[in-house]
Amino acid sequence: MIQNLLNLERYAQIARQTVAESCVLLRNENDTLPLKEGDKVAVFGRCAFHYYKSGLGSGGLVNTRYVVSILDALRACESIALEESLLHIYEQWIEKNPIDEGHGWGTVPWSQKEMPLSDDIVRAGKAADVAIIIIGRTAGEDQDNKKEEGSYLLTQIEEEMISEVCKEFKRTVVLLNVGNILDMSWVEAYKPSAVMYVWQGGQEGGNGVLDVLTGKVNPCGKLTDTIAYHIEDYPSSGYFGDKKKNYYKEDIYVGYRYFETCAKDKVQFPFGFGLSYTKFDILARVKEVTKDEIRVSVKITNTGKAAGKEVIQVYVEAPQGELGKPKRVLAGFEKSGVILPGKIEELTVNCQKSYFASYDDAGITGNKSCLLLEEGEYQIYVGSDVRTAVYCGSFRQTAEVLEQLEEACAPIEAFERYKAVKIENGSYRIKMEPVPLRTISPIDKIDRFRENEIPYIGNQGYYLGDVFDGKIAMNQFVAQLSDVDLMCIFRGEGMCSSKVTPGTAGAFGGLTERLRKLGIPVVCCADGPSGIRMDCGTKAFSLPNGTALGCTYNLALVNELFRMVGLEMRRYKIDTLLGPGINIHRNPLNGRNFEYISEDPVLTGNMCVAQLNGMHEAGVTGTIKHFCANNQEQERCSVEAVVSERALREIYLKGFEIAVKEGNAKSIMTTYGPVNGIWTAGNFDLCTSILRKDWGYRGIVMTDWWGTANWEGEIAEKNNRAPMVIAQNDIYMCCADTRDEMDKDNVKIKLQSGEIKRCDLQRSAKNILNFIMESPAMLRELCRTDEEESWETKQDDFEPDEICYFDIDRTTGKIIIDRQNMDFSGSEINFGIITTASRPYNLSIEAKSNLGELAQLPVSIYMDNIYRGEITFQGTGGECVYKAIPLGNIIGKNHYIKLTLRGKGLDINRIVISEEG
Ligand code: BGC
Numbered sequence: 001m002i003q004n005l006l007n008l009e010r011y012a013q014i015a016r017q018t019v020a021e022s023c024v025l026l027r028n029e030n031d032t033l034p035l036k037e038g039d040k041v042a043v044f045g046r047c048a049f050h051y052y053k054s055g056l057g058s059g060g061l062v063n064t065r066y067v068v069s070i071l072d073a074l075r076a077c078e079s080i081a082l083e084e085s086l087l088h089i090y091e092q093w094i095e096k097n098p099i100d101e102g103h104g105w106g107t108v109p110w111s112q113k114e115m116p117l118s119d120d121i122v123r124a125g126k127a128a129d130v131a132i133i134i135i136g137r138t139a140g141e142d143q144d145n146k147k148e149e150g151s152y153l154l155t156q157i158e159e160e161m162i163s164e165v166c167k168e169f170k171r172t173v174v175l176l177n178v179g180n181i182l183d184m185s186w187v188e189a190y191k192p193s194a195v196m197y198v199w200q201g202g203q204e205g206g207n208g209v210l211d212v213l214t215g216k217v218n219p220c221g222k223l224t225d226t227i228a229y230h231i232e233d234y235p236s237s238g239y240f241g242d243k244k245k246n247y248y249k250e251d252i253y254v255g256y257r258y259f260e261t262c263a264k265d266k267v268q269f270p271f272g273f274g275l276s277y278t279k280f281d282i283l284a285r286v287k288e289v290t291k292d293e294i295r296v297s298v299k300i301t302n303t304g305k306a307a308g309k310e311v312i313q314v315y316v317e318a319p320q321g322e323l324g325k326p327k328r329v330l331a332g333f334e335k336s337g338v339i340l341p342g343k344i345e346e347l348t349v350n351c352q353k354s355y356f357a358s359y360d361d362a363g364i365t366g367n368k369s370c371l372l373l374e375e376g377e378y379q380i381y382v383g384s385d386v387r388t389a390v391y392c393g394s395f396r397q398t399a400e401v402l403e404q405l406e407e408a409c410a411p412i413e414a415f416e417r418y419k420a421v422k423i424e425n426g427s428y429r430i431k432m433e434p435v436p437l438r439t440i441s442p443i444d445k446i447d448r449f450r451e452n453e454i455p456y457i458g459n460q461g462y463y464l465g466d467v468f469d470g471k472i473a474m475n476q477f478v479a480q481l482s483d484v485d486l487m488c489i490f491r492g493e494g495m496c497s498s499k500v501t502p503g504t505a506g507a508f509g510g511l512t513e514r515l516r517k518l519g520i521p522v523v524c525c526a527d528g529p530s531g532i533r534m535d536c537g538t539k540a541f542s543l544p545n546g547t548a549l550g551c552t553y554n555l556a557l558v559n560e561l562f563r564m565v566g567l568e569m570r571r572y573k574i575d576t577l578l579g580p581g582i583n584i585h586r587n588p589l590n591g592r593n594f595e596y597i598s599e600d601p602v603l604t605g606n607m608c609v610a611q612l613n614g615m616h617e618a619g620v621t622g623t624i625k626h627f628c629a630n631n632q633e634q635e636r637c638s639v640e641a642v643v644s645e646r647a648l649r650e651i652y653l654k655g656f657e658i659a660v661k662e663g664n665a666k667s668i669m670t671t672y673g674p675v676n677g678i679w680t681a682g683n684f685d686l687c688t689s690i691l692r693k694d695w696g697y698r699g700i701v702m703t704d705w706w707g708t709a710n711w712e713g714e715i716a717e718k719n720n721r722a723p724m725v726i727a728q729n730d731i732y733m734c735c736a737d738t739r740d741e742m743d744k745d746n747v748k749i750k751l752q753s754g755e756i757k758r759c760d761l762q763r764s765a766k767n768i769l770n771f772i773m774e775s776p777a778m779l780r781e782l783c784r785t786d787e788e789e790s791w792e793t794k795q796d797d798f799e800p801d802e803i804c805y806f807d808i809d810r811t812t813g814k815i816i817i818d819r820q821n822m823d824f825s826g827s828e829i830n831f832g833i834i835t836t837a838s839r840p841y842n843l844s845i846e847a848k849s850n851l852g853e854l855a856q857l858p859v860s861i862y863m864d865n866i867y868r869g870e871i872t873f874q875g876t877g878g879e880c881v882y883k884a885i886p887l888g889n890i891i892g893k894n895h896y897i898k899l900t901l902r903g904k905g906l907d908i909n910r911i912v913i914s915e916e917g
Contacts, residue, residue, distance in 0.1 A: 006567040014561045019201035019208020020217035022548035025275040032171045032194040034215030042083040042125025047136030054200045054530045055179040055594040057141025062531035062542040064203045073206035086125040104905015105855035106142030111150040114157040117164050131169040139179030144633045145589040147231050153183045166190045179594025181225050199548035218308030222274040224550040224598035225585050226256045233266040240587040243635045248643035251417035252650050255599030256386045257326035261420045262428040272313045272385035278304030284382035286393030294351045302339040310336050311553040314349045315389050316356040319376025322364045324419045329356040330602045335554045355602045357402050359649035362436040369407045375399040405694050408685035410438035410645045411676045435644045442684040453759040454479045463519030465782050468773050486761035488512045494734035496870030500524035501573050503536030506734045509772050521781035529579025535858035550597035550607050558610040566618025575775040576667050577622045580611045582655045583630045591633035605658025612663040619776050624659050625669035628652050637672040666699035679716040682709030682723025700771045702731040722750035730764035805832035813915035824908040829899040835890050840916040844884035846909045851875030857906040862898040
């Protein structure tokens, strides 16, 4: 049985190990860490009492069974003692200065007011051997980081705290419980003796960090981003944050690709960097160069005193050729096992040539639109970060086209981009060059990708199971689908559809009675990526965030963690997780970097493959997102990425390509916004030319929630879903009821007018049905699964002692509860109802919210402690809206109703219980 394989203890152990391996130690003077047996520790910083397990938004709403904070873990550790009097001072202060929770989705402050330190307070910790300072930041959707105190910068009080503590203590450890890198100038200013990024580690976060602090695990995490001295130093900083358009002028020179080429002195901590409690000697040589790969053999000797793991990183310096190249490109990496002091491990790193090949979007090499290797000497560097990697051999390469592709997604607007050019002294400087513009319109390609229409033959009694069992061909099955069926299967439902696991983000597939009768099951998808989100309160495991996963550089470990996630998904009948998030960390200020992995696409792609492999081993999958260039949260629905084809192919699409080609990705989510003038959800070149033709993708594409599309030259509109159908963005996510949308969007009209064709809808239907046949939903449909058959509702809460009961009005058949007779301000609303006869009732809520329309504001409804359903409001721009759900037949008179509101920002005006009909 599947559920027996999900062992929560093992899950926790793997998550703890992942957290420990993700910690990146940046500084450790005089062996400040690990803590020593018997050390007395003074903990500073209010975030000790407010551990950030993850960021916010869809990726952060996991209901956990428990969360172990760093302080919890330190308190439970017997080999050290804590300065409790200091902690007591914090507790008293926090009582008077509670956490500011903001007012809902996209508005939560990213940091909390810190307690100013007085001499007395510092003295309260003075007897300790070591001071640990915890700095925390959340991150999230709909909001970017800013170069402001409390966001990317430390606040003055935080700086003063570090400064004071560093003056008083010899051993001071600063731990950064953050989603994303921060400004680190304070390290040079106050020189704390140890500094470590511990990221947002999910529910086992504190335990994992403790293992590193005590030396049980030797730190072996490495940065997945470059940390520059100033935010302005990042090549994208001048072209980030615009509300309408960001020109990606830095082109392929993202992160270390830029810094190592022409701005080495701007780097405070290089890409790939991370210290250990021991020392390793790395000896590498190029063992073999084949047509497709370089194989580098590495001998790692632990020359220090502690056992530990090391990450081997292989970088390639390609000849500048015609195109110009970064001085270093990560071509492969491997993590060793635990190496004992004095011992050696030998390993081989295989590096695919396609990882460092270039895309010629200008035709300057004579091979336009090709992925190619230019002729010349390719030098290989190996080490444990990009800066210290040393030369270990080279090979000569003749000019070679690896893939002949076709121009796609090229910009239509003229702008200039970076090109690094070598100057006399051998160093490089940036020159601007014009970006090649589009020469082929995607409209001219559409017909080439159309298949013949399958004539409609009506219901012949074939089930999808017949295709699954090989009895009939897919086309025979699809011939039974009417236009209405095809339009219904194109539209998914959510949030919290009653047709799938309660509280999840969406459903698609057999959503109507007709489709169900044909044996098409309903597929369930849930956020992702840092654990399963079920808004009705069902508990799930909360995972370390995407950046933390990346910092482990441990593919096997991440694979195993996601096998567990996969098993958990099986348990909850979730077929695809809405993750991993694999956008590139283009700029440190992007609000969702915490969900994503790195500034490097090869690391991102390989980490994504590890996650997909894990879920695939459990029979489920992930929906990789957001396709593509989702690099800014501010104005995310409309801000345009203006970017060269070369940067798309080499940087922003590369991780997706690796996930498709090496990870058998089966499901992809497009973004909210446009790339080069075309919103991605209706972007034919992206979803068909590149994804399906060039990469051979066979899976499904879905929009982001309530995504929009445009006709080129116009701006995106809500009801314009026809471009999605043409682009082969197979599923619009999401509507309340697919049938109700028939006249709300333009699919039917455009089908009638011939602008979209039946064969377009059939093509998407086939993509969806093929996906379904590979998912556990199909096995459930055919009763061939051994998953646990029921999931548990939250049974363990009871009616509170005193609740107010409301009587039904016998003439109207309604109970109306409004602000005058009830307080709606809390996160839980409890009341009782006294009804009359046994009949079906509805519960409706009138509410408003000042938040933006993509805010997700779920309300779970329980009757007599049994979950009855979910109503998800979106931001309403201050307008009152009504939403209702059926409560079902109410038998008996008195009932206890509970509403739980997740997150702030929903203003309930009135609740009505009424007889149905
Ligand atoms: C996010 C997606 C998420 C979806 C469903 C959107 O706001 O951008 O990443 O999967 O909501 O919750």
